[in-house]
Amino acid sequence: MAGGGPVRDADGMAEPELVDVVVLGLGVGGEEVAGRLAEAGLTVVGVERNLVGGECPYWGCVPSKMMIRAANAIAEARRVDGLGGAAQVTPDWAQVAKRIRAEATDDWDDRVAVERFTGKGGRFVRGSGRIDGPGRVRVGDQVFQARHGIVLGTGTRPSVPPVDGLADTPYWTNREAIEVEELPGSLLVLGGGAIGLELAQVFARFGVRVTVVEALDRVLAVEEPESSEAAAAALRADGVEIHTGVKAARVEHGAAGFTLRGTGGEVFTAERLLVVTGRRAHLDELGLDTVGVDAGGRYLPVDDRLHVTEGIWAVGDVTGEGAFTHVAMYQASIVVADVLDHMRRSQGGADPSGTASVVGGAVGVASSLAATGSSGSAGSVPRADYRALPRVTFTDPEIGAVGLTEQQARDRGINVQVGFTRLSSSTRGWIHKTDEDGFIKLIADADQGVLIGATSAGPAGGEVLSGLVVAVHAAVPLSQLRHMIYAYPTFHRAISDALRNLGQ
Ligand SMILES: Cc1cc2nc3c(=O)[nH]c(=O)nc-3n(C[C@H](O)[C@H](O)[C@H](O)COP(=O)(O)OP(=O)(O)OC[C@H]3O[C@@H](n4cnc5c(N)ncnc54)[C@H](O)[C@@H]3O)c2cc1C
Numbered sequence: 001m002a003g004g005g006p007v008r009d010a011d012g013m014a015e016p017e018l019v020d021v022v023v024l025g026l027g028v029g030g031e032e033v034a035g036r037l038a039e040a041g042l043t044v045v046g047v048e049r050n051l052v053g054g055e056c057p058y059w060g061c062v063p064s065k066m067m068i069r070a071a072n073a074i075a076e077a078r079r080v081d082g083l084g085g086a087a088q089v090t091p092d093w094a095q096v097a098k099r100i101r102a103e104a105t106d107d108w109d110d111r112v113a114v115e116r117f118t119g120k121g122g123r124f125v126r127g128s129g130r131i132d133g134p135g136r137v138r139v140g141d142q143v144f145q146a147r148h149g150i151v152l153g154t155g156t157r158p159s160v161p162p163v164d165g166l167a168d169t170p171y172w173t174n175r176e177a178i179e180v181e182e183l184p185g186s187l188l189v190l191g192g193g194a195i196g197l198e199l200a201q202v203f204a205r206f207g208v209r210v211t212v213v214e215a216l217d218r219v220l221a222v223e224e225p226e227s228s229e230a231a232a233a234a235l236r237a238d239g240v241e242i243h244t245g246v247k248a249a250r251v252e253h254g255a256a257g258f259t260l261r262g263t264g265g266e267v268f269t270a271e272r273l274l275v276v277t278g279r280r281a282h283l284d285e286l287g288l289d290t291v292g293v294d295a296g297g298r299y300l301p302v303d304d305r306l307h308v309t310e311g312i313w314a315v316g317d318v319t320g321e322g323a324f325t326h327v328a329m330y331q332a333s334i335v336v337a338d339v340l341d342h343m344r345r346s347q348g349g350a351d352p353s354g355t356a357s358v359v360g361g362a363v364g365v366a367s368s369l370a371a372t373g374s375s376g377s378a379g380s381v382p383r384a385d386y387r388a389l390p391r392v393t394f395t396d397p398e399i400g401a402v403g404l405t406e407q408q409a410r411d412r413g414i415n416v417q418v419g420f421t422r423l424s425s426s427t428r429g430w431i432h433k434t435d436e437d438g439f440i441k442l443i444a445d446a447d448q449g450v451l452i453g454a455t456s457a458g459p460a461g462g463e464v465l466s467g468l469v470v471a472v473h474a475a476v477p478l479s480q481l482r483h484m485i486y487a488y489p490t491f492h493r494a495i496s497d498a499l500r501n502l503g504q
Contacts, residue, residue, distance in 0.1 A: 016145035018477035019043045021339060022137040023151045024129045027054020029316030030153025031117060036336045038122035045144050046122050047129040052113035054155055056325045059175045063100045068394050070096045071205040075396055079434050091206045092434055097181045130287035149333060150341045152314040154286060155324065156279035169253035183208050184271040188260055190248060191276040192219030194393040197231055199274065201395050204238040211241040211268055213260060218244055218411045220393060222254045222440055224359045224406060227399045230457045234395055279444060281318045304383040306331050322389050337381045388473035392462035397438045400465030403453035403472040409443050417444040419502035426497060427489035432459060440498040450475040463494045
């Protein structure tokens with residue numbers, strides 16, 4: 001908008017500014033949608049109240065994996081003993097903290113990301129936005145009327161349990177843990193999910209005394225029990241104390257640090273407390289009531305084209321379909337294709353807004369993009385399909401998984417076959433000879449003769465997973481998987497052993 005602020009009507013109310021699309025929240029998903037629609041020639045307003053790029057590059061995937069890379073290098077150096085000599089390692093957190101500031105986050109500055117978006121033709125507005133009736137978004141005193149739609153990519157925030165006393169303490173979430181420049185002597189981690197375990201192992205490898213407290217009876221409870229055992233064993237080998245089945249009752253903070261008391265009388269103390277007990281969307285802030293959408297849920301329900309309701313799409317963590325960057329990116333492609341498809345169809349008749357000159361170029365792009373969508377058929381938009389959703393817990397060993405776990409498959413009444421093998425019984429696992437073991441677990445639908453889930457844990461578990469993702473995604477017949485050639489001696493060759501072991 002040219003300087004001078006919004007245009008106002010006689011009552012001093014801001015006049016809505018007509019645009020094609022407004023994207024609320026420019027995290028991974030929102031930035032992708034907004035950028036690609038802008039590149040397609042639409043007038044796109046992208047609204048972000050914090051940093052463009054969202055959680056992943058500043059407090060999530062990227063800096064945490066930098067921390068893990070450093071911690072794994074330390075662990076690997078310590079493995080030289082017994083394999084090829086002796087190595088002495090002196091961990092230095094300052095190098096990690098510096099790399100996160102300098103290389104990952106630009107000291108938590110999003111100038112480059114903003115320019116990336118505006119360079120694609122998008123219009124950036126910094127602020128908190130909310131829907132204000134059909135097609136309308138308010139950001140402070142600016143109001144936008146979106147001709148073709150609103151996209152919500154507003155993500156999640158840490159979900160902090162209602163534990164007595166906790167809210168009044170200076171506990172850490174993932175943000176403080178990622179930003180830390182000087183490590184504490186001891187750390188309590190409340191929550192034994194993927195993020196909690198990854199960070200617990202990193203800090204332990206840098207010499208912090210770490211205790212993980214988990215309410216459920218195993219860590220990594222959404223994955224296979226064997227994954228929980230592998231992760232717990234690896235962390236314990238790194239000196240991490242793990243307590244499962246402990247429900248936090250009260251948290252206190254004083255000069256000596258934190259005290260966490262469990263409902264069973266357990267007491268844990270540490271200098272710092274990291275709370276990583278899940279995340280939740282904050283739907284009540286989005287003005288959903290003004291368009292008749294219920295904001296009472298934990299997430300925003302969407303259909304398989306990411307529609308929330310007429311003219312509104314959602315993308316990323318806010319949809320509750322899997323809190324992963326790759327899910328946000330996958331959904332973004334569908335949203336882009338669907339918005340363009342809607343636009344093309346609405347422009348099929350007369351241009352009701354009289355803005356053909358603004359979007360005329362975009363309509364052409366829209367038709368060609370929609371026509372060459374991933375399904376390849378004219379006018380069709382790919383539908384979201386999460387059957388082969390991959391996920392990786394970047395502990396050491398890495399634990400990759402795709403599709404259903406054994407229990408999930410049995411709960412669905414599927415005629416399940418399970419194949420299991422330990423990496424240590426494969427040639428590569430035996431040669432590798434480290435304290436980090438792994439395994440391959442396959443879940444097959446015996447009636448269909450295909451894999452419907454798999455786990456690959458090991459030194460490169462996340463990479464080994466890729467073949468299994470293809471198998472589940474494309475429903476490759478088991479007979480074909482059995483008659484493939486698996487390179488020798490690789491970690492992934494263990495998949496052929498697990499296939500041979502498939503049984504009830
Ligand atoms: C420690 C950690 C490690 C992780 N590691 C991985 C990993 O290894 N691999 C992986 O795939 N995923 C990982 N994730 C998850 C990943 O970060 C998220 O899945 C991803 O960031 C989701 O993107 P999003 O666009 O949905 O939301 P977000 O990244 O959360 O972005 C949402 C944006 O919307 C903005 N916003 C919210 N409301 C408004 C509003 N009303 N107006 C304007 N702006 C608003 C927010 O400020 C935010 O920038 C990790 C997460 C954490 C916390």
